[in-house]
Amino acid sequence: MAKVTLKVYRGDKEKGEFKTYEVPIEDGMVILDAIHYIQANIDNDIAVRWNCKAAKCGSCSAEVNGKPSLMCKTRLDRFAKDEVITVQPLKTFPLIKDLVTDVSWNYEVNKHITPLTSKDEGEWVIYQEDIERVQEFRKCIECFLCQDVCHVLRDHDKHANFAGPRFLVRTAGLEMHPKDTASRTKYLKEEGGIGYCNITKCCTEVCPEEIHITDNAIIPLKERVVDDFYDPIAKFLKGLFKK
Ligand code: SF4
Ligand code: SF4
Numbered sequence: 070m071a072k073v074t075l076k077v078y079r080g081d082k083e084k085g086e087f088k089t090y091e092v093p094i095e096d097g098m099v100i101l102d103a104i105h106y107i108q109a110n111i112d113n114d115i116a117v118r119w120n121c122k123a124a125k126c127g128s129c130s131a132e133v134n135g136k137p138s139l140m141c142k143t144r145l146d147r148f149a150k151d152e153v154i155t156v157q158p159l160k161t162f163p164l165i166k167d168l169v170t171d172v173s174w175n176y177e178v179n180k181h182i183t184p185l186t187s188k189d190e191g192e193w194v195i196y197q198e199d200i201e202r203v204q205e206f207r208k209c210i211e212c213f214l215c216q217d218v219c220h221v222l223r224d225h226d227k228h229a230n231f232a233g234p235r236f237l238v239r240t241a242g243l244e245m246h247p248k249d250t251a252s253r254t255k256y257l258k259e260e261g262g263i264g265y266c267n268i269t270k271c272c273t274e275v276c277p278e279e280i281h282i283t284d285n286a287i288i289p290l291k292e293r294v295v296d297d298f299y300d301p302i303a304k305f306l307k308g309l310f311k312k
């Protein structure tokens with residue numbers, strides 16, 4: 070039976086190392102299947118977080134050959150026949166054990182974003198084209214792969230100053246919602262730190278939901294911040310036509 074060689078990170082925040090495993094391959098296997106094989110047959114204490122195995126719960130995020138990926142969406146037949154595949158935890162968040170990281174920082178960031186705010190009571194009537202613009206942002210499964218790849222968090226450790234692409238997506242979904250009346254540009258400029266983003270598009274490249282994070286969320290938000298804080302005419306006109 071054909072086998073694949075995986076080097077899987079084993080350890081906690083104190084110390085760890087890559088351990089090599091040989092796993093028999095079956096058709097259609099994904100990285101998560103291989104980790105489950107290891108758990109069932111070789112090292113049953115390997116820690117891995119997962120839930121749906123359908124690329125929808127966002128739990129099984131890891132780095133596969135250095136790329137932030139969902140383990141349940143990464144097929145083994147994508148790799149060359151004799152390629153050794155490395156599987157390691159997300160780098161941007163504190164390690165708990167093996168492939169499991171503590172992503173709770175993200176939920177704290179989320180609490181600081183003003184929720185949907187509307188003066189309209191009762192049933193909402195919304196034109197389809199107005200709601201379509203924000204539907205893309207609702208596809209987010211909070212896998213935090215975009216947060217992991219973003220160099221502002223990953224390499225510069227700006228967790229205290231930058232919300233990260235996932236929360237710029239959430240803010241865009243609120244700001245562009247046809248019934249929302251709140252302004253989040255002050256948050257974006259200050260606490261959200263949108264100025265740190267230099268549109269490298271790495272976040273868009275890893276998003277499993279194929280959300281156009283930079284083009285459809287971050288760039289329009291940056292334009293709103295410029296209008297509100299650096300362009301007095303745009304700010305005046307926006308005041309006249311305020312939602
Ligand atoms: S485009 Fe911005 S948010 Fe996305 S990875 Fe690059 S710097 Fe980070
Ligand atoms: S925007 Fe995409 S990559 Fe980022 S958390 Fe949501 S689904 Fe994951």
Ligand code: FES
Nearest residue numbers: 121122127129141
């Ligand atoms: S197990 Fe749910 S996204 Fe992978």
